[in-house]
Amino acid sequence: MTSHLSRRTFNALLSSALGGGLLATYGSRRARAATTEITVLNWKGYGTDEAFALKAFADATGIAVKHDYFNAEAEMLTKLRTNPGAYDVVLINSARTQQVQADGLIDAIDLAALPNAKDLAAPLRDHPNLQVDGKPYGVAWLWGMTSLAVRHGKVADAQSWAIFSDPKYAGRLALFDDSITQVGIGALLTSQDINNPKDLKAITATLKAMKPNVRLMWSSEDEWNKAFAADAFDISDYWSGAAARSIKLHSLPLDFIVPKEGAIGWLDTLAVPSSSTKKAAALRFINYMIDPKFYVIWATQSGAPASTNTAAMNALPADDLSHKIYKPEDLAKLKFMSALPDDRRQAFNDVWDEVKAFYAK
Amino acid sequence: MARRDWTTAALLAPAYGWLALAVFLPLGAMLFFSFLKAAPFGTRPLQFTFDNYLAFVRRPYLIDVAWTSIQIGLWTTGLCALVGLPAAIALARATRGRSQQVLFLLIVLPFWTNGLVRVFSWTMVLREGGVLDYALHLVAPSAPAVALLYSFPAIIIGLVHAYLPYMILTCYLSAAAIDDAYIEAARSLGARTPMIFAKIVLPLSLPGLISGAILIFVPVIGSFMEPRILGGRVGVTMGTMIEDQFVQAFNWPLGAALSFTMLAVVLIIFGVSSRALSARFGAQ
Numbered sequence: 001m002t003s004h005l006s007r008r009t010f011n012a013l014l015s016s017a018l019g020g021g022l023l024a025t026y027g028s029r030r031a032r033a034a035t036t037e038i039t040v041l042n043w044k045g046y047g048t049d050e051a052f053a054l055k056a057f058a059d060a061t062g063i064a065v066k067h068d069y070f071n072a073e074a075e076m077l078t079k080l081r082t083n084p085g086a087y088d089v090v091l092i093n094s095a096r097t098q099q100v101q102a103d104g105l106i107d108a109i110d111l112a113a114l115p116n117a118k119d120l121a122a123p124l125r126d127h128p129n130l131q132v133d134g135k136p137y138g139v140a141w142l143w144g145m146t147s148l149a150v151r152h153g154k155v156a157d158a159q160s161w162a163i164f165s166d167p168k169y170a171g172r173l174a175l176f177d178d179s180i181t182q183v184g185i186g187a188l189l190t191s192q193d194i195n196n197p198k199d200l201k202a203i204t205a206t207l208k209a210m211k212p213n214v215r216l217m218w219s220s221e222d223e224w225n226k227a228f229a230a231d232a233f234d235i236s237d238y239w240s241g242a243a244a245r246s247i248k249l250h251s252l253p254l255d256f257i258v259p260k261e262g263a264i265g266w267l268d269t270l271a272v273p274s275s276s277t278k279k280a281a282a283l284r285f286i287n288y289m290i291d292p293k294f295y296v297i298w299a300t301q302s303g304a305p306a307s308t309n310t311a312a313m314n315a316l317p318a319d320d321l322s323h324k325i326y327k328p329e330d331l332a333k334l335k336f337m338s339a340l341p342d343d344r345r346q347a348f349n350d351v352w353d354e355v356k357a358f359y360a361k
Numbered sequence: 362m363a364r365r366d367w368t369t370a371a372l373l374a375p376a377y378g379w380l381a382l383a384v385f386l387p388l389g390a391m392l393f394f395s396f397l398k399a400a401p402f403g404t405r406p407l408q409f410t411f412d413n414y415l416a417f418v419r420r421p422y423l424i425d426v427a428w429t430s431i432q433i434g435l436w437t438t439g440l441c442a443l444v445g446l447p448a449a450i451a452l453a454r455a456t457r458g459r460s461q462q463v464l465f466l467l468i469v470l471p472f473w474t475n476g477l478v479r480v481f482s483w484t485m486v487l488r489e490g491g492v493l494d495y496a497l498h499l500v501a502p503s504a505p506a507v508a509l510l511y512s513f514p515a516i517i518i519g520l521v522h523a524y525l526p527y528m529i530l531t532c533y534l535s536a537a538a539i540d541d542a543y544i545e546a547a548r549s550l551g552a553r554t555p556m557i558f559a560k561i562v563l564p565l566s567l568p569g570l571i572s573g574a575i576l577i578f579v580p581v582i583g584s585f586m587e588p589r590i591l592g593g594r595v596g597v598t599m600g601t602m603i604e605d606q607f608v609q610a611f612n613w614p615l616g617a618a619l620s621f622t623m624l625a626v627v628l629i630i631f632g633v634s635s636r637a638l639s640a641r642f643g644a645q
Contacts, residue, residue: 177589179609216511216593223590226481230488232511342399342611349610350420353602357422360429360597 036281037064038088041079044069046091047142048270048289050298057288063281080105084275088282092138094129094267095339101137106271107279108135114287119311123331124267129338138269139286140308145334146181147263149238149246151228152253160259161189163235165209173213174227174236179352180340181264182207185237186351188261188335195338200351207355214359225250241305244321258330265334267308395617413618423602423619427626430599433513434582437520438574444521445528446570450562452529453536468526476523480590483519484510487591511593519587524580528573535569536562571638579627583620599623 040048047053049067058064068087070076073096080090080100092100100106111117117125117139124140131137150158155169164173164185175182184194186203197203215233218224221242227233229252238246243256270286272279288294292312298304299316306326307313316322340348394400398408417423452464471479486492489508497504509515539562547557585600599619606616 179605211594214594217589217596219589226484230484230490232488346610346612346615349605349612352609353605354420354422356597356601357426359594360592361425 035062035064036278037066038278038281038285039066039068039086040089040091040285041068041070041076041087042089042091043071047298047304048089048091048285050302052297052301053288053294056294057285060288061281061284063284065285077103077105080273084273085277086275087273088276088278089285090271090273091141092269092271094127094138094140094269095337097130097138097269097271098132099339100271101132105273105275106137107274107276108132108137109139109272109283109286111136111139113283114139114290116287116290116292116309116311119292119309120290121308121310121328121331123334124308127267127336129267129336130269138271139290141268141270141286141289142305143265143267143308143334144240144305145258145263145265146176146184146237146239148257148259149236149243149254150257151234152255154234155255158235158255158257158259161185161261163259164189165206165213167212169235170212171215172234173210173215174224174233175210175214175217176237177217177219177356179349180337180345181237182352182355183348184264184335184337188259188264191261194264194335195340196344200347204351204355207351208358211359217356221245225252228252228254240325241303244325245303248321256325258327258333260333262333262335263330265336267336268305391613391617392621394614395621397614400611400613410614413615414622416615416619417622423599426597426602427599427623429595429597430582430623431626431630433516433520433584433588433598434578436517437524437581438578440517440521441525441528441577442570442574445525445573446532446566449529449532449569450536450566453533454539468529471522472526476586479523480519480587483515483522483591487515487518510591511595513592513595515591516588516596519591520581520584523587524577527576528570531573531576532566532569535566539565567638571635575631578630582623582627 042048044067048065054065068079070079073093076090076092077096077100080087081103090106092106097106111120111125120140124143125136127140130140148158148161148163150163155163157163163169164175183197183200183203186206187194187197189206190197190199190202192199192203213235216227218227218236221239224236224238224242225246228236228246229250238254238256240256243254246252246254270289272282272286276282290307290309290312292307292309292315295304295307295309295312296315299307299322300320306322310328313322313326313328395413396409396411398410398412399405401407417427448468452461452468456464484491487508488494488510489506491510493509494507497507509518543561543565544557547561552560582598583600583603585598585604588596588598589601590596603616603619603623606612606619
């Protein structure tokens with residue numbers, strides 16, 4: 001039923017894109033004969049360029065998808081600014097959406113035109129970071145978080161970030177050596193906005209109080225895995241995607257928990273540049289990217305961050321790890337990162353450097 | 362005469378050209394950055410400030426960090442001298458031929474492995490239940506657990522391992538150049554071995570010892586990989602602080618200013634210590 005509906009909508013959209021009613025009656029052979037080509041701007045190897053997906057999408061719609069890549073968000077912005085008309089779909093982190101919108105580079109999206117949008121989790125689909133004047137400027141696509149990882153069987157009472165300074169776990173804590181993450185955790189513990197905390201002194205004190213527990217600071221997934229496997233610590237802040245890999249690939253005994261204060265989330269969106277000349281085709285591609293059929297294959301064969309589409313997450317096999325890590329009830333607890341102005345980034349870094357100097361003393 | 366000058370200049374030109382390009386150009390750029398308010402990327406206008414050099418005043422915790430770095434530098438250099446000088450003397454004066462070649466190979470061997478690999482292999486040796494712990498408990502089962510990883514000694518061990526070859530090689534050059542006749546003369550005058558070492562071998566090896574110390578002290582003060590991976594909580598040094606400014610805060614000017622401040626501190630230390638050394642040994 002769903003697929004029938006979506007295919008009809010696909011065809012309706014495509015026909016309007018080609019400016020003719022000829023293709024209103026469906027038939028993929030005819031669709032294939034007519035070629036439209038769209039260009040996607042994304043990180044390399046991040047979903048949109050999966051070979052199986054491009055083939056399935058072209059077979060179903062006759063739209064060919066080309067790619068251009070960026071290696072940094074600043075590069076993405078430069079490419080959008082300097083090549084108007086070159087791109088039809090662009091990946092934008094939700095922290096950047098409003099900035100890109102303010103530059104007039106992306107269009108508002110009519111979610112009603114995307115059949116699969118009905119299954120998007122509301123807290124992500126309608127997140128304030130994506131909205132300007134009540135209109136969404138991107139389709140929430142993938143998300144993940146930095147939350148709490150504890151050793152299974154050894155730490156059973158982890159419900160709060162306050163466990164980071166619990167004397168019971170002296171010398172058993174590892175911290176991610178990243179100022180934005182640590183200030184964020186301090187903000188969660190002191191009930192402040194992670195993106196713009198007013199009381200940095202309280203955060204500094206909260207982080208300093210963790211000193212007796214801190215054993216080490218990690219900066220890469222590999223380092224985390226090695227130290228955890230060697231029993232160097234039992235509690236840490238950790239990335240959701242990395243937690244899934246640690247369990248699946250390295251069989252490490254860890255529980256991934258979203259504490260009651262919340263976790264630090266990130267959300268990637270797909271948006272349509274205002275200079276695109278093939279917007280209808282672009283929306284069809286975005287609709288396919290949030291399709292459960294695409295997500296399940298991508299996630300089970302290559303591994304992927306969590307989908308924003310509830311139906312897609314439910315369609316994963318029952319024993320898939322994602323069910324344990326990305327729980328729908330945690331979504332409302334997530335605090336998403338926003339873009340930081342330079343002076344605030346520096347202030348966060350100073351807090352973290354001061355705390356680290358205190359740890360080392 | 363003039364012709365020979367030109368030849369010398371032509372022979373030196375590639376080396377000095379390369380030095381100018383590879384050393385002074387990036388250093389000059391960093392010195393320039395250190396007086397800016399923000400790194401000059403994109404369309405931001407240049408704003409000059411001296412503020413970055415007040416970092417130690419504005420951020421008093423940096424003084425603790427700098428002192429930790431200097432301690433790491435002193436310990437590492439001292440231990441390298443303590444181990445490296447006898448090794449170099451033995452290598453230069455007591456071994457010949459094939460055994461000398463084999464020893465040289467063993468000393469240079471650490472250079473052939475990637476630094477990161479070396480540091481990670483130390484984590485396997487030093488951790489609780491690691492190679493060292495295991496070996497100790499084979500010999501003495503009742504000994505307490507040895508867990509050196511994530512501590513100050515672990516940082517020093519990693520750094521001494523990485524930098525010892527510099528000390529041995531520079532001391533070897535000095536020690537090998539000592540004329541046997543001096544030692545024979547001293548012996549014929551009745552000097553015992555400790556006296557020969559203190560009056561002849563040590564002073565004549567001093568140039569190697571000093572250049573080794575400089576070669577080691579400077580990079581160790583700025584090291585960030587070994588402290589970060591082996592030091593755990595205590596592994597916070599000027600090197601890691603400067604790295605944070607570049608990688609996390611994107612504040613290149615502050616990172617550059619911290620580097621140059623440390624460079625100044627190092628130069629002062631060298632100035633004072635070389636004066637003290639020359640006063641001591643120059644008088645003899």
